[in-house]
Amino acid sequence: xxxxxxxxxxxxxxxxxxxxxxxxxxxxxxxxxxxxxxxxxxxxxxxxxxxxxxxxxxxxxxxxxxxxxxxxxxxxxxxxxxxxxxxxxxxxxxxxxxxxxxxxxxxxxxxx
Amino acid sequence: xxxxxxxxxxxxxxxxxxxxxxxxxxxxxxxxxxxxxxxxxxxxxxxxxxxxxxxxxxxxxxxxxxxxxxxxxxxxxxxxxxxxxxxxxxxxxxxxxxxxxxxxxxxxxxxxxxx
Numbered sequence: 051x052x053x054x055x056x057x058x059x060x061x062x063x064x065x066x067x068x069x070x071x072x073x074x075x076x077x078x079x080x081x082x083x084x085x086x087x088x089x090x091x092x093x094x095x096x097x098x099x100x101x102x103x104x105x106x107x108x109x110x111x112x113x114x115x116x117x118x119x120x121x122x123x124x125x126x127x128x129x130x131x132x133x134x135x136x137x138x139x140x141x142x143x144x145x146x147x148x149x150x151x152x153x154x155x156x157x158x159x160x161x162x
Numbered sequence: 163x164x165x166x167x168x169x170x171x172x173x174x175x176x177x178x179x180x181x182x183x184x185x186x187x188x189x190x191x192x193x194x195x196x197x198x199x200x201x202x203x204x205x206x207x208x209x210x211x212x213x214x215x216x217x218x219x220x221x222x223x224x225x226x227x228x229x230x231x232x233x234x235x236x237x238x239x240x241x242x243x244x245x246x247x248x249x250x251x252x253x254x255x256x257x258x259x260x261x262x263x264x265x266x267x268x269x270x271x272x273x274x275x276x277x
Contacts (some may be wrong), residue, residue, distance in 0.1 A: 082264045093255045093268035094206070139205060143264035148194050150259075150266060154205045 054142050056153030063160050069127040071156045076121065082143035084150070085114065085125045089136050092160035097138075099124070130160045165189050166258050168269035175246055175276055183241045183272045184255030191236035192258035197229070197265060202251045212239055246276040 055074045073083075081102055087095035100114040100123065105113045113126040114133045127134055135152045137157050141150040163187040175181050183215050185195060198206040207210075210231050212218040218231035228240040228250075242252055253273055257266040 059183070065268070082270065084266075085262075091273070093166075093257075093271045096164075096267060097267070099265070114217070148259055148264060149208060149211060152205050155203075157203075 054153045060157045063130045072124045074122045079144045080142040082120045086139045087136050132160045135160050164267040166267050166269040185201045185239045186202045187258040190260045193261035194259040195239040195256045219239045244267040251276045252253045
């Protein structure tokens, strides 16, 4: 079964620190890796996404690092802020299918 | 850009009644729409995928006669929960894809409570 394994389940970071969330996948056919941010009671919002032809993508304070050989990708949030406190989901998409496979989510808490 | 709306945002209904949830892509045409269900503190569970003018494709274990999906246009999909029961209470979220390589944009979700 296609899976995306996400860790940690929860993360507490001090304001200004770096938040790192990791995901690993098994299916080498995956070729699209987005991260979503979800606040309580709201739908997920697309944060940043990467394709396997690059090893890193940065947008503002958010960076995705991608390791194709290890089949892993991670989200780095620099200078974490209390407003970043949310649940983050990684996902993976496979060519030929429009469906995304989601990780189980990471609840991030950034303390002031 | 890429805004998806859902209506209603929350609904309470009595057991045995049916509830319809609308999902609209406001500023783009959605070739594909998805319906998810999310339990508290859990990940998103894909229920079905729908393409405009075609029958929805349901994930394994999802009752298609209970969760009726209609994708009538490139900007509107509806999910009808028929003969709702308390165990159907959940957070239902739709997403829409403009067809550009898997990008999915999510609606704000609908909280359904069946009493």
